[in-house]
Amino acid sequence: MAVVALFTSLFLFGGTERLFRDSDTGWHIRTGERILAGEGIPRTDPYSFSKPAGRWMAWEWAADATMGWLHRASGMRGVAWLFGLAIGGCFWLWIRLTWRCGGDFLLACAMLPALWTTAELHWLARPHVLGWLLLQATLMTAEGSPAAFSVRHGGLALLAGAVWANVHGSFLLGLLVLSLYAVGEVIQWLIWNNGDLRRAGWQARLLLCASVGTLVNPYGWELHRHVAGYLADKELLSRVAEFQSFNFHTAGSGPVLAVLMLTLAGAGCALAQRNLGRGLALLFFAVVAIRSARGLPLAAVCALPLSNGSLTLMLLRARGWRPWLERGLSALLTYSGNLRKIDARMSGAAPAVMAAGCAWLALGIPAVAARTGFPPDQFPVAAAQQVAALPAGARILAPDKFGGYLIYRFNGQRKVYFDGRSDYYGAAFMKRYLRLMEARPGWRDEVTKFGFTHALIPPDGALCAALEGSGWRRMYEDRVAALLERPRGWQ
Numbered sequence: 001m002a003v004v005a006l007f008t009s010l011f012l013f014g015g016t017e018r019l020f021r022d023s024d025t026g027w028h029i030r031t032g033e034r035i036l037a038g039e040g041i042p043r044t045d046p047y048s049f050s051k052p053a054g055r056w057m058a059w060e061w062a063a064d065a066t067m068g069w070l071h072r073a074s075g076m077r078g079v080a081w082l083f084g085l086a087i088g089g090c091f092w093l094w095i096r097l098t099w100r101c102g103g104d105f106l107l108a109c110a111m112l113p114a115l116w117t118t119a120e121l122h123w124l125a126r127p128h129v130l131g132w133l134l135l136q137a138t139l140m141t142a143e144g145s146p147a148a149f150s151v152r153h154g155g156l157a158l159l160a161g162a163v164w165a166n167v168h169g170s171f172l173l174g175l176l177v178l179s180l181y182a183v184g185e186v187i188q189w190l191i192w193n194n195g196d197l198r199r200a201g202w203q204a205r206l207l208l209c210a211s212v213g214t215l216v217n218p219y220g221w222e223l224h225r226h227v228a229g230y231l232a233d234k235e236l237l238s239r240v241a242e243f244q245s246f247n248f249h250t251a252g253s254g255p256v257l258a259v260l261m262l263t264l265a266g267a268g269c270a271l272a273q274r275n276l277g278r279g280l281a282l283l284f285f286a287v288v289a290i291r292s293a294r295g296l297p298l299a300a301v302c303a304l305p306l307s308n309g310s311l312t313l314m315l316l317r318a319r320g321w322r323p324w325l326e327r328g329l330s331a332l333l334t335y336s337g338n339l340r341k342i343d344a345r346m347s348g349a350a351p352a353v354m355a356a357g358c359a360w361l362a363l364g365i366p367a368v369a370a371r372t373g374f375p376p377d378q379f380p381v382a383a384a385q386q387v388a389a390l391p392a393g394a395r396i397l398a399p400d401k402f403g404g405y406l407i408y409r410f411n412g413q414r415k416v417y418f419d420g421r422s423d424y425y426g427a428a429f430m431k432r433y434l435r436l437m438e439a440r441p442g443w444r445d446e447v448t449k450f451g452f453t454h455a456l457i458p459p460d461g462a463l464c465a466a467l468e469g470s471g472w473r474r475m476y477e478d479r480v481a482a483l484l485e486r487p488r489g490w491q
Contacts, residue, residue, distance in 0.1 A: 032068020266307020
């Protein structure tokens with residue numbers, strides 16, 4: 001399944017472009033290349049003219065450097081390959097976590113369509129996919145924690161915490177998950193006397209070591225405060241699309257809804273089975289999925305295996321059904337268990353290595369390489385040729401989606417008005433940005449304030465019509481972007 005996920009994410013349904021449908025990939029790559037060029041880990045912003053040289057935390061710098069190194073070595077081919085492997089790795093760990101939780105083979109197969117559809121919502125060449133892998137590994141550790149804690153366990157936790165804190169801000173979720181499992185064991189012991197305090201102690205020690213490890217980053221504990229503050233800033237997140245609730249009324253949302261329902265069902269079973277650690281973790285994933293569209297893929301890759309384990313245990317303990325139902329269920333579970341034994345005898349290591357090599361070679365095919373990168377039907381790829389002819393000091397008004405692409409296209413040499421780093425720009429800036437892009441009252445003041453000389457904006461938007469109506473001249477237009485020039489003396 002991991003091999004299928006690898007090739008699907010890269011080669012089916014325009015995968016080599018779909019991975020790059022978020023322009024944040026652009027500034028991640030260029031930041032990584034700056035680090036590798038000897039400029040060090042950024043402390044101030046190098047890209048913006050609207051908020052120049054402000055204090056900026058590049059809190060995914062290790063992922064950026066990896067992306068930058070691959071891009072320098074092999075262009076977008078290397079970046080696509082990295083995240084194709086990461087997506088395949090997520091599917092492999094999904095299966096491993098399912099077995100760790102005692103999940104059923106056939107039930108896992110039934111969950112695959114929901115997993116696939118929901119995870120694909122956020123299949124992007126961005127560091128969060130690496131965070132998925134680390135969170136899955138954390139859940140595997142929490143589900144299989146032994147009673148005895150060793151120096152090796154502590155050392156690995158320190159290392160994992162340090163790596164995670166420099167790769168993606170989701171390290172806080174990893175610490176929270178470990179906390180939930182430890183607290184669950186203690187509550188079980190207090191209420192039913194069936195909790196394992198030694199297990200809780202093991203998890204608490206692991207949590208402590210991992211927490212210390214996360215302090216090994218360029219910003220120290222300031223990173224924790226920054227990420228926590230960002231995630232708690234409701235005013236800011238209410239203006240970030242991926243943090244809005246998913247619209248379950250859209251066509252084809254059935255599999256996505258199934259992920260949420262399975263997560264809640266698994267939580268109910270886990271709590272009924274007095275497995276509070278797992279139950280609390282599942283409830284957490286359900287809440288995140290309800291509140292944010294970004295939480296749905298997280299629930300798919302992390303919560304479904306836990307739900308599978310609890311649902312399987314419920315089926316194994318089923319009593320009081322009609323005899324023919326009990327016999328049929330028993331036969332089905334036995335058959336599924338035999339399939340699981342066959343799977344256990346297949347390591348898959350050799351096919352995985354071969355698949356990775358084949359994917360690398362396939363990405364080098366000229367026809368595939370030509371389609372690897374930012375999709376020209378979503379980004380101003382053609383218009384960028386006109387932008388290149390503008391004076392070096394031109395101040396270009398462009399939406400955040402175009403901003404990340406412009407950083408990539410011009411290697412950060414052309415400063416941008418706005419890009420996807422919402423934590424850097426802040427809620428107040430985003431309020432003004434939305435007022436400007438929607439051409440609401442006061443938009444002219446924003447144009448004057450920032451001294452825009454040109455605009456690169458969607459041609460059918462309200463702002464494009466407003467600028468043209470006030471005298472701005474259209475220099476170029478295609479279906480994606482229009483390039484406008486400010487007339488002399490415009491106020």
